Amino acid sequence: MTHQWNPADYAEHSGNQLIWAEELISQLTLLGPEQILDLGCGDGKVSALLASKVPHGAVLGLDSAANMVELAQERFPSSQFPNLSFQVMDIRRLDYNQSFDVVFSNAVLHWIQDHLSVLQGIQRALRPGGRALLQMGGRGNAAGILAVLDSLISQDPWRPYFQKFTFPYHFYTPDDYLPWLAQVGLSPRRLELIDKDMLHEGEQGLAGWLRTTWHPFLSQIPEAKQKQFLGQWVDDYVNQNPIDERGMVHVAMVRLEVLLHKP
Numbered sequence: 001m002t003h004q005w006n007p008a009d010y011a012e013h014s015g016n017q018l019i020w021a022e023e024l025i026s027q028l029t030l031l032g033p034e035q036i037l038d039l040g041c042g043d044g045k046v047s048a049l050l051a052s053k054v055p056h057g058a059v060l061g062l063d064s065a066a067n068m069v070e071l072a073q074e075r076f077p078s079s080q081f082p083n084l085s086f087q088v089m090d091i092r093r094l095d096y097n098q099s100f101d102v103v104f105s106n107a108v109l110h111w112i113q114d115h116l117s118v119l120q121g122i123q124r125a126l127r128p129g130g131r132a133l134l135q136m137g138g139r140g141n142a143a144g145i146l147a148v149l150d151s152l153i154s155q156d157p158w159r160p161y162f163q164k165f166t167f168p169y170h171f172y173t174p175d176d177y178l179p180w181l182a183q184v185g186l187s188p189r190r191l192e193l194i195d196k197d198m199l200h201e202g203e204q205g206l207a208g209w210l211r212t213t214w215h216p217f218l219s220q221i222p223e224a225k226q227k228q229f230l231g232q233w234v235d236d237y238v239n240q241n242p243i244d245e246r247g248m249v250h251v252a253m254v255r256l257e258v259l260l261h262k263p
Contacts, residue, residue: 020196020255021046021106024135025053027259033057034101037125039091039118039134040064040108044072044084050104051076051084057101058083064090094121103132110137113170116180123184126262132186138193138256139173145210145251148237149217158229161220168216172256181260190259198251206249207234 025046030036033056038047041061051059061084063069072086091105092114103122112118122132153162174191181188200206207230211218221229243249 017042017107018045018049020135022049024104024106024133024257025050028053028102028104028133030054030057030102035099036060036102036104037094037096037100038062039103039105039122040111041072041086042068042108044076044086046106047072047086048076048081048084051081054083058085060100061086062089062091062094064088091121092117094118094125096121096125098125098127100125101127101130103130103134105132105134105136108136109134110141110169110171115170115172115177116183119180119184119186122260123186123262128262130262131189132258132260132262134258134260135255137169137171138254139171140193140254141169141171142251142253144241145214145237148240149214149233152229152233152236153217157225158221161222165217165220171254174256174258177256177258185263187261187263188258189261190257192257194255194257196253196255198253200249200251202243202247202249203234203238206237206251207231210234 030050030053032054034054035057036050036054036059038050038059038061041047041063044061047059047061061069061072063072063086066088069086069088076084076086078085091108092112103126109115109118126132152158153165173193177191178188198209200209210233211230218226218230238249241250
């Protein structure tokens with residue numbers, strides 16, 4: 001993954017991801033001594049939340065973006081969080097052997113096409129009887145955002161910038177996952193697509209999320225024109241999906257949630 005992140009901007013505009021991570025963590029029923037691997041730790045706040053749930057265990061957060069890991073280490077130093085550490089690693093190339101009781105990942109794996117390699121690494125990393133809880137964008141995710149975007153980039157002056165553009169996300173289904181799990185020897189406990197209503201505080205909140213999470217599209221545009229492109233994207237979306245009476249913008253999301261067990 002070679003996407004260029006702005007860690008501080010992401011940290012400011014990833015509140016929805018944190019809320020969903022908290023919901024996921026509550027499903028784990030952690031007892032306290034677990035060793036946990038967090039795939040795609042980003043700015044570290046979810047890893048830190050996990051670490052607070054396992055005072056007698058430890059959490060290792062991995063991310064392929066070195067600047068994200070640097071920010072996580074700055075915000076959650078080992079001197080204050082002794083059971084929490086971070087490392088730069090491509091999560092398609094996990095090299096751990098029966099080291100973890102739990103593997104966790106939230107809002108990350110849709111950036112990766114090759115989930116089979118990730119699952120092979122998870123299988124190796126888990127101890128016998130271990131489990132993994134993964135949530136990512138699933139089939140149909142952000143359809144409204146993408147419909148507006150598709151219309152926008154098919155028009156001048158934006159069309160020339162996307163002539164050779166490759167869609168950066170991979171939104172899979174439970175049916176995609178079943179043969180991969182069988183191939184790597186992991187048992188599915190639950191595989192489902194879940195509808196989520198993502199909320200943003202007005203146009204500014206929506207713009208912050210688009211700027212930080214959908215940056216592969218913005219990076220196609222010359223920097224001097226990115227603000228114009230983003231503004232048009234926000235305006236077109238809000239025209240089709242009006243702000244509610246509380247000043248919130250709604251985005252219909254679909255998450256693929258995967259609960260796995262290693263026999």
